[in-house]
Amino acid sequence: MEGSSQLEQIDAKNCQELLDAGGDSEKRQAYGFECLTSGFANHVWSVASSGGKKRLVVKSYTDLMLLRIEAHAVGAVDELAGRCGVGPVVHLSNQTGLVMDFLPGRTLEEVDVHRGNLAMLEGVAKMLSKLHSQKVPAACEGEPMLWRTMEKMMLVAKQTPELLPAGIPSMEVIDQEIAAAKTALERHRPKIVLGHGDFKPSNVLEHNGEVKLIDFELGGPNYRGFDWMKLFRTAGDFSEESMRLFLRAYAESAGESCSLEDLEALLQETQVFEPLTWLEAFVFFLALPQFKSDELPRWHKLAEHRWSMYQESRARLFEMRHSAND
Template sequence: MRSRRDMSMPLVKAHERFLQLLTILLLLLHCDRYARAWQPESIPSRHHHSVLLSLIQSVGWEPQRVEVRHLDQEKSAFCNTVYRLTTSCYNNETTITIAKIFSPLALERMTHSVGAMDSFVAAKGLAPRILATCKDGILMEFCKSHHCASHNNSQNVDEQNDTLCAMALAKLHSLPPLVPSSSQMEENMLWRSCSILMMHVNENWRCRTSARGDSWTKEMLATEIRHEQFRLSRKALVEVPIAHGDCKPSNLICQQERAFFIDLELCGRNYRSYDLAKLLRNDGDPTLMNSSSRRTRFLSVYAERVDANIDQLQFELNEIMPLTWLEAAIFFAAMEAVDPQNRDKWNSLAASRLRSYETC
């Protein structure tokens, strides 16, 4: 016969299991109570609240210790939402991080999982460190720095920043692909993005510019894209496994000894000259790299790092420059459908980019 001790062992294990489940339940109730109590006024929607809470809990912070500040107005974000999080630690110190919540349109254009490209580029020292990810957002370190678009009174500072940015872009363009080749990853991100954006443009979309007697239409945008794709296919422009995809000056950050990139959701296979063109194009802002001397200095450093001929780079840059304006116009045309409440704003932005395309 089984001893009394043998018969009591299952009861002991069941009791231990019950205590474990009870502990887990109490922890979940505790977290839920804190989550319900954490309702910062700066978070505009329940979805954003859920994403931020997921990111905060992923790094083990208590929500009540996190102060949230909405950064869209400062960052002039067109598509995604950015928050600055200030977390109070137990040692009376504070930690500042940046949370970014992606829009459905941004997620649709990505070819990799959320945060994968950011983490890969960050590991190479070219982007802020990623602390947490979820299906709709990322949490990254805050880096005290300034945009390469910032105006400096010192010529030495401009020269240093130009050199740092050129070195960073050359290093990015020299990286291997994130994952082994596949049909989707092999697709050029520029044409992929334009194709997805065009699917969102309303069929009855119209946009008038001063240079045209009639209005631009969706069909005209599609025709121009086909023309540009055919034209560039005959120019043999160099593609790289990893280009930024939206390399405007505000997405390149300078520190004392390095430059790095933010907003990497369009990162992937692309023309190297597309990054160069978006960074060096003349858009009328005197604080950017619009002087010929700064552009020459930038291209010289970049060319040396990638072992390229400056004349070839200038040729590629000039060939692709019009497309930087056309792609931006298509983006704003798509935003009219995505955000119809701000239709006039998006239409005006599309018109300004089309004017630049017409005169480029």
Template sequence: MASNVFGGVVVTYVSLCVDVSSYRPGILKLLEHIRPTWKEETIEFKVFEGGFTNCLVGVKSGEEDMLLVRVYGRNTEKFINRESEIKNLVYLNKHIGTPPVYAHFDNGLCYGYAEGRHLALDELYDKTMGRRIAKELAKMHAIPLPAEDTNKALLDTVYFNSWLDEIPAVLETEEKTARMKKLIGSVEELRRECDELKSHLDQLNSPIVFCHNDLMSKNMIYSQNDGSLTLIDLEYGGPNYRGFDLGDFFCEFAGIDTVDYNLFPSRDYQLVWLRMYLEEAALLRGEEPSTVTDEMVEDLYVEANQFALTCHVMWGIWGLIQARYSVLDFDYLEYAELRFGEYRSRRETFLLLKKPSKK
């Protein structure tokens, strides 16, 4: 056992790999280092279903708090910087009290469990729950960024850069390869399209904040005990444009198991929720919610919807990479086709939106 320092916090490192198909021996070995008083005969395991990248196992002993052990999916290092992920989790625990990190190992990490249940997709429309989501997201966006990250948005440095480099030349069959080429043309063509889109969005001056970057309902845990909401699964988190998180949140109303973009929230709903978000942000700055104006809400509506286009492109690229390397039973190529299809169907309409303050 050793340790590494992330953001000034020491995190235990254990040299081992946990086998996804037979995880028990590896996790027991891990617990010897971080929970040495736990007796093997009292330890309970719970596999959490529904992940699209990793294997997630809960471990508990008696009345002790549950721990989560995440075993990374194969080849996920191609689009997730695991060192940055641990750094971000430590940073968020320090600033807004998200679950702590207890240890990391060669193909995963162990961290605290957020008590509660995942939100159902239809709960995103609930006004009370919407206020909770707006409050937690505003808190995350208000975290001061480390000085070295203030001008580095993941959209620029990772999603529209290194991820493009990871798009495979071919998929497992000629038919799938042909579908991919029909979808994006070539990587060079897609890169030019990303550059053009980014050039347009630069005019919005969306601030760089700490973003979650994966705001699906399954990454929101509601505790009925105290009414709190916790944003979890921050492996894609980090400094990014505020508009990306807002646009991604609205895109996630369509779901992921079964994707239906008819569920993309209406303008009326978005304006109500964006006002709540701005009011919560105002409160965090010590201002009255009444300082939020209609013009501010309209401005943010344009920002969120135009950045939603980048979310479709980013997750479309993610789908193409996963289609080549993931071993999970999910049609990633079809998902990429859905995301790029939605991007192209909305692109002209969204890019024509104008901020009231820019008239």
């Protein structure tokens, strides 16, 4: 297999040296690091391999990495995704970061998934379906990541109540709302798979018509509908037609029936998760000030917006439709 030969060509010692260099600006310059992204939970660079024949990606985790996941599970889904061809091949993974193959291409934007581009949507659906078909790594086993991550973030947010925005409910009320949302979701009987956990368009790479997925840090057992909705959730122009094209392609890739009735059921399964994508993001921005208190007004504004969007879409979760009771 191509992935296996690539693993053999990359020296593990060199990978560790590159990962160590991520924390030293002088070493990054000496190695020729090029910054790709700098997000909430990690810093990412590209760099040439020791032989100069390949480009690698070095991802260095920040303290925020462990806000939502357990240390022993870090990198487990990234490695699996590389082995099964869904994501880049990982050459080194530990609790400080990872080194993996560089994949050419551009990351998608929200507007891309709402354009009705069938070929692109089919490519995304095929890759996500393949990820969802994999066995959950032992390190990630447990209840769905959606609830685990929110529980961890709520514990962090409660530590410094003085950093919370003024215009939100009490922590007790939010806890009650999360519990009620969990109970409401269970009535819909959604399917649990090996989920990506943060399947926004920017975690999809497209190059010459080929699609790969990236950033699997929040991967683990999760609801497939959560991944679907995270891909299509937008505050801009929403295209139900594009969502239907994607869901049909997903069903075909997964070997599932995709009659009009089946497609309608998949659409409902997706829409149930819209409020939960907002609720999860709301809790994230409640916890974030613990790590980045210098931008408090920004986090407050984002938290208030996510709570507002949750309230607006809440009925999709709590109001049962006829098909959900079949």
